[in-house]
Amino acid sequence: MGKLIHRKIAAFSLPETIVALVIILGIFGIATVVLTGTGRTHLSVQQLNATNLLRQYADRTRTGKEWTSDSVAAGEFVLRRQVDNYPGYDSLLRIHYYIYDMNRKLLADWQSLVRADE
């Protein structure tokens, strides 16, 4: 019994601790990199806010039937819509919505078709 205890202490304690710590740090590092990466590309709060704001802007445009190109500032964002005639159709408009941050970096955009006389 005494020999067993003695052998365990001699074989593992410090190197195992270091290895385990390295593993833990490695996993933690990878997790941090992955989480930061996804947050930066898709889960940015700023981008989510921008998308929501752009959605509201598009809804307002549609309900108010504001079929003219326009640009407005809203807090830390700049919203813009560009209205053109859709080729080959009368009274069919193509509206391109954009939202930028204050550095004029495009955060989101989309297009839709509406009937001017609807």
Added chain:
Amino acid sequence: MATNSAFSGRSPLRTCGRWSASSLLITVILSLVVGLTCGLLILLAYNNLRLRTDLRTEEKLSRNLNSCLSLVLKDDPVTGSAQQKAIDLFGQGDDSAYIREEAWGVYQVAAVEVRDGGRVRQKNFFFGSLLPANMDGCLYLAEHQRSLSIVGSTLLTGKAYLPKGGIKPGYIDQRGYDHTTLVNGDIERSGESLPTLNTGVIQYYAGLPAQDTAHGAGDMLPAVLETSFHDSLRTIWGRGALTLSGSSLKGHILIVSDSLIDVNGDAHLENVLLSAPVIRFRSGFSGRVQAFGSDSVVTEDNCSFYYPSALVLSKRTGDTRQPRLIVGGNNLLEGLALSWCADGDKNKTYAEVKSGATIQGVLYVNGYLSLRGSVLGATLTDYFIYKSPAVIYENYLTDAILDRGGLAGWYAGAVIFSGKKNNRILQWVN
């Protein structure tokens, strides 16, 4: 005490034996916990990312689908065979859409499909047009140098387009006019003919029975059949009299007979087209259907035709008889009742709306109309006719209700009326 004596001879590194001995277990457990936590966090982030991507895709598909609807509603009506097109909506290569448009009786049907990645969204729908400006009244009686006489409980509500002779109270079978006001609305002069129609669609369906040359014995009529408007048309060609009894037919189905289609009250028809020289609906029928006949279209009492339905009688060119469109008593028709003949046809057509029948929509008669029911919408005719047991009175309107207010301003119906098209969705279909 015995344990203490056992460790008494160790080096300083090994003196804290209990701490060192359990470190392996603790670190393994700790690394497992941290590893699992990190794994869960990564999984959570991945799921979150996937959810957001899915939502964005769905939102984009929804936007593109609505854009396609706008595009279809601005298209000119299709009169011939179905038109199909695959387009890139915004020319950027990632907004693909597939649109299929087809005339479906007097209405139009479109199947729209949008794609993004592996995701697909599609919708099928009927659409029609707002009524043209000259159908904003309850009555359009063409100018044939005869005044209109109204008798009994007849009530005209809304603008009336009348001949130069105007309107006056009449007296038939010892009955006069019950009300004090002749027209509850403005009166304007009508033209010598009814507002024009795009008759291509009507003539196409009415002419189908004559095209049936390749089907010797005719097709079997299935008891149950449902076809999506996204799929190609299912045409059933019948030889001789065709009886629909207990059948359930729904969707993109056209039934053609070279003589008679007899629809029993227990048949269930949903958005189906019928074409035959003679079409008869038996008492108690209820459904959504468009019927195109050339000799007669008759509905017995207590039938219901729900929006968007149509009963269309199209007289063949050169036919010297007078075809008949009969809407039975206590019928409900939501949509269009049309009795048409070519300009210059002397015998014209005959239409009858019996007492208790209600038409919500448009009643258009190139010829003689015997109207005893109600029309909530627009009535257009060359002549009214009233038959007593002994005498036939021309341009007498007895116990009829014509109310333009019964139809909403945004009501959309058949696309066959001339004028600026302003299309609206009538019904979502499968």
